[in-house]
Amino acid sequence: xxxxxxxxxxxxxxxxxxxxxxxxxxxxxxxxxxxxxxxxxxxxxxxxxxxxxxxxxxxxxxxxxxxxxxxxxxxxxxxxxxxxxxxxxxxxxxxxxxxxxxxxxxxxxxxxxxxxxxxxxxxxxxxxxxxxxxxxxxxxxxxxxxxxxxxxxxxxxxxxxxxxxxxxxxxxxxxxxxxxxxxxxxxxxxxxxxxxxxxxxxxxxxxxxxxxxxxx
Numbered sequence: 001x002x003x004x005x006x007x008x009x010x011x012x013x014x015x016x017x018x019x020x021x022x023x024x025x026x027x028x029x030x031x032x033x034x035x036x037x038x039x040x041x042x043x044x045x046x047x048x049x050x051x052x053x054x055x056x057x058x059x060x061x062x063x064x065x066x067x068x069x070x071x072x073x074x075x076x077x078x079x080x081x082x083x084x085x086x087x088x089x090x091x092x093x094x095x096x097x098x099x100x101x102x103x104x105x106x107x108x109x110x111x112x113x114x115x116x117x118x119x120x121x122x123x124x125x126x127x128x129x130x131x132x133x134x135x136x137x138x139x140x141x142x143x144x145x146x147x148x149x150x151x152x153x154x155x156x157x158x159x160x161x162x163x164x165x166x167x168x169x170x171x172x173x174x175x176x177x178x179x180x181x182x183x184x185x186x187x188x189x190x191x192x193x194x195x196x197x198x199x200x201x202x203x204x205x206x207x208x209x210x211x212x213x214x215x216x
Contacts, residue, residue: 007053008113009061009122020054021122025064032068042214043072048199049153052079057113060085060135061123075211077143077202078168080156082175084115085132085183089163094174097182106159114160136185141211143202144172145195153197168197 005011009021024045030036031043047055059065059074060083087110089100100109112119116128126134149167151157165171169191176189192208195201202208 005121007050008057008120011121019122021058021062024054024058025062028062028064028068028072032070034069040070043068043070044075044212044214045072046075046077046203046212047079048077048202049079049197051199052076053081053113056140057083057123059138059140060131061126062134063126065134065138071139073139073141073214075141075143076172077199077208078145078148078172078197080154080168081114081161081164081171083113083131083135084110084164084175084178085135087115088178088182090165090170090174090178094165094170094177097174097178100163102159102163106163108158109160109163111160114164132183136179136183140185140187142172142176142187142189143192143208143211144169144189145192145197145202147194147196150196155197 006020009019012018028043031040045055045059047053055074056076056079059076065072087099088097089109091098100106103109109115111117112123116131146169148169151167155168165174173189176187179185179187190207190211192202192205195205203212
């Protein structure tokens with residue numbers, strides 16, 4: 001399965017009925033089984049960079065969250081882009097939002113995995129309205145490295161990604177602001193000081209450890 005397919009829930013190369021998100025469903029169902037893990041109180045699904053993209057989009061697309069019987073929190077760290085629930089994008093440095101002004105030249109800006117249009121694989125099984133409701137209702141924490149402001153380590157500089165902001169930190173802050181203010185989500189935005197695009201720095205920071213291990 002190619003990397004882009006993996007983080008967007010696409011189908012496996014050699015198994016067209018199996019997607020990356022189906023595999024995550026299996027893992028969560030296994031963890032939630034009381035006969036296997038009777039003392040498990042909660043699950044934290046966390047990912048950094050491309051893994052953060054996977055967690056962010058799986059969190060809004062999956063169909064198992066409410067049926068597991070164990071609370072799940074999605075921790076999204078330093079992804080290059082997000083799946084916006086509608087056609088609006090940041091304006092004026094993320095202070096305001098509106099339809100993307102260069103949509104004529106950037107025709108893919110609202111296409112999955114950057115938006116909800118033309119979804120495939122697992123994500124196509126859920127309606128637009130269900131995706132929006134699931135995105136808003138599920139617990140998400142965005143960990144954003146305060147120094148993740150340079151185009152390094154596979155930074156997505158495509159036009160649909162640039163429509164979300166100039167760098168990963170600004171994209172995280174803008175997406176969180178839009179989801180909470182415009183759509184009423186109770187998501188949490190947590191800047192991580194002194195960390196750039198580095199998973200070890202992010203996940204071992206003093207501010208991130210309570211998020212990952214449920215002590216917040």
